[in-house]
Amino acid sequence: MKLELRYMHFGFILSVILLFSLFPAHSFARLIIVEGDYDYPPYEFLDNGIPSGFNIDIIRAVAKAEALDIKINLRNWSNVVSDLKSGKCDVVTGMVKSEERSSFFDFSIPHNILSHSIFVHADSNIKQLEDLVHSEIIVQKSDIMHEYALKNFTQAKIVAVDSQGEAMLLLASREHDAALLGKLQTIFQLKRDGLTNIKSVGSGFGFGEYCFAVRKDDIKLLGQLNEGLNLIKKTGEYDEIYKKWFGIHERRNNFREIIYYVVLVLIPVILFLVGFIIWTWMLRKSVKQKTKELTLELHERNRAEEELKKAQGYLASVIDSMPSVLIGVDNNCNITHWNREAARVYESEHRDVIGFPLDLAVPQLAFEIDLVREALKTGKKQIDSKLRGYGNNRTVYQDMTIYPLVVNNIEGAVIRIDDITERLNFEQMVMQSEKMVSIGGLAAGMAHEINNPLAVIVGHAQNIQRRTSVDLVKNINMAEECGTSIDVIQTYMHERGITRMLNGILESGNRAAKIVMNMLSFSRKSDNVFNRQDIAAVLDRTLELASSDYDLKKEYDFKRIEIIREYEPGIPPVYCEENEIQQVFLNIFRNAAEAMSGKVYSTVGARFILRVRRASQMVRIEIEDNGPGMDEDTQKRIFEPFYTTKDVGKGTGLGLSVSYFIITDHHKGTFEVESMLGHWTRFIIKLPTTFD
Incomplete structure (x- = not known):
């Protein structure tokens, strides 16, 4: 009986071993459903019905590194997003990370960076984002640009289509005004489909981290994807895939080859010297002297190399300390140098951009690439002055100068970019x-x-x-x-x-x-009495006065205006004449309230943002509204006497002119205006804390 039991135990164990040998552990692994866009080249697309593209190669490499069992389906993008939300799929191969999407999905570390652009007809008058306010805009349904357009162009007509290819064909047929699409992939499709009547305008925008996306709180799968990405980056497989789809060529590292030839040359020389010393014992003294001379020469050479390194370090420090953006490029417009100011302005470190094409590493300069090539071709300096853009809620102006270089038969150029906003x-x-x-x-x-x-x-x-x-x-x-x-x-x-x-x-x-x-x-200068005043309190009292002003209430109800105060604590008192300063504030409040009364708000209502903060030896006061804004010509003339945009009989055009003289002449301060048409206007007043 005991013998039979032993045979039964032995048979059971043998069966378990046989079962595991026939069905390995990975056979019981979870099948990962991976989905992506069927028409988003070169990132992901169907090539004769077979999933292909950069994203596809990356997810396959990650799956192989992590021993994941995956199934890839490429389909309509909006359905892909819906499937991930509902749990019909586990991973999306590429999705731009955003705050809104992070509430539904978790994102891996980025495997690429995407930028977006405005695409219009070749003869369109649209030049920048501000021109799209009342336009018909094509976007891909559920794309990040779909979210962007709905949020920023509430008065425009948004036309959502299933794919970027469909968006291009629709735009080419002139049925709509513009399209907001991924820059690189759209340019790829335009060349593929031969669409020559469409162009990209304005600076690149909507830069975002391009990641794998998983369902919320799928921590295990997210960890495996991140680990797989790090593994293929360390092994160099990521670089090979990137090179395959985007053509970034790695520099050849010839260090081992150099060592080989050095060793190949030195060994015979050393053998020859040893033999020579053995057979020329009589010439030992002269050999020692020669060895001493060679040692001194080597020491001198090492010293020269150290001096050269110091000089190179000094030059690098000089370049990094310059306030201008300095970017070096080779003859193919690949980046070779990148100073500290460039890293600060474009938020990319030196190691992340060296060797990359200029238009991919710095999409903001993509439309200046022809000017760089012109400088390289002609050998003449090229200048593009007063480039205009928006940054940190203000208009920014830049001067760009391109200097062609020819050093030791190596052609290239240095791009210098200066921020001239303050000067202008x-x-x-x-x-x-x-x-x-x-x-x-x-x-x-x-x-x-x-x-x-x-x-x-x-x-x-x-x-x-x-x-x-x-x-x-x-x-x-x-x-x-x-x-x-x-x-x-x-x-x-x-x-x-x-x-x-x-x-x-x-x-x-x-x-x-x-x-x-x-x-x-x-x-005339004022003869009024100046006293030290708490400028934040003066601003609040004026706002109280404005809200109870009868004439003003007839035009607009101040109770319907949201007031946001951003007062820095510990602001020193300002030496001023309170009545005059209140007159200035009241003029601004009155004009802003009347302007906001003529604007239709879809989501948020009328709003004032009041800011008071220290600015060196002065106090900076900002009064910002979210009214209709001003165009550039109005901003230039807003302080001129008798200049008004109001209807006849509603204004004399002297209010802001008098206010300007009160601030600049009576109080020795500054008075400026900034605005973005259709969005906001900000009046900036600076008053000194002391008055001579």
Whole structure:
């Protein structure tokens, strides 16, 4: 019986071993369903029905490295996103990471960086994102640009299609105005499909990390994907795949080859020297002397190499300390040098961009690549001045200069980019100040010349009213002497409209007198008393005053405006005349409220953002609204006397002119305006904390 039990145990164990030998552990592994876009070359697409592309090769390499059992399906992108949300698939091969998507999915470390661009007809007038506000925009359904367009172009018509290829064909047929698509993949498709009537305009935007996406909290699978990516990067397999699809060529490392030839040469030399020493014992002294000379020469050479390294380090420090962006490129426009300022401005380290094509590493410069090639071809310096863009919620201007180089038969170029925003703003401020000083003198002369005849007109009109009044006995007596009565005269004047005309003369005269007073205030320094004031408190009091102003409430209800305060603590008091500063703030609030009343808001309502913070020896006050904004011409003329965008009779055009002189002339401060048409306007006032 015991023997039979032993045989039974032995048979059971043998069966288990046989089972595991026939069905290895990985046969029980989970099947990973991988999905991607069927028409998104060169990243992922169907090549004669077979999944192909950079993303496909990457996920296959990762699956192999991690021993994952995967099945790849490429289909309509919106269905891919829906499948990942519902759990019908486990991994998406490529998705741009965003804050909104992170609430539904988890993302791996990035395996690429994507940028996007505006694509339009070849003869389109659209140049930049601001031109799309009221346009018809094509996007790929559920793409990151679909989310971007819905968020930023609420007044535009958004046309969502299934694929980027369909978007290009639709745009080529001129049915819509523009398309927001991935830059590299769309250019790839344009060349593939032979579409020559479409071009890319404006600077690249929407840069994002391109990652694997998994369902939320699928931590194990996410860890395997990240580990697999790191493994194929370390083994060099990632670089081979990248080179295959994007053509980035690795530099050849000839170090081992050099060592080989050095050893190949040195061994015979050493053998020869040993043999020579053995057979020339009599010449030992001369050999020692020669050896000493060679040692000294080697020492001198090492010293020269050290000096060269120091010189190279010094030059690198000089280049890195320069405030300009400096980028070196070779004859193929691949990056060879990258200084510290370039790393700061474009947020990419030296090691991440060296060897990459300029237009891929810095998409913002993709449209300047032809200018770089022109400099390389002609050997002449090329300049592109006052390049305009947006960054950190402000307009940025840059000068770009391209210097061609030929060193030791190696051709290349150095690209220098300087931020000239502050310089242009200063020049504009100086021009504005000089213009305002000239206009101030003219305004004073005009005011005095107008004041004298105006006093006569108003005075005589008032005298006519008094001498036809029933309240004066002398008027009654004189009317009776003339054979009539003062009541008859009053009736006649009323019936003939003379009374109304006199009231009109007085009303217009008083209005003109107020304009003259503003013009004189515009041209004269204030004699008011200056005191130290808490500028944040002054701003709040003015806002309170504006919200209770009757005329203003007729135009717009201040209670419907959201107020956001961003006051830096510990702001020093400002030496100023409170009434004048309140007049400036009130003018800004009034104009902004009236402007916002004419804008239709789809999501958020009207809003003021008030900021007070320290700026060196001054205090910086910002009043920002989310109204309709201003175009560039309006920004240049906004402080000119009598310049107004309001309807006739609603404004004199002097409010901001007087405010400008109060700040710059009376308080020795600065007054600027920044705006983005259709989005926001920001007035910036700087006041000194001390006043001489």
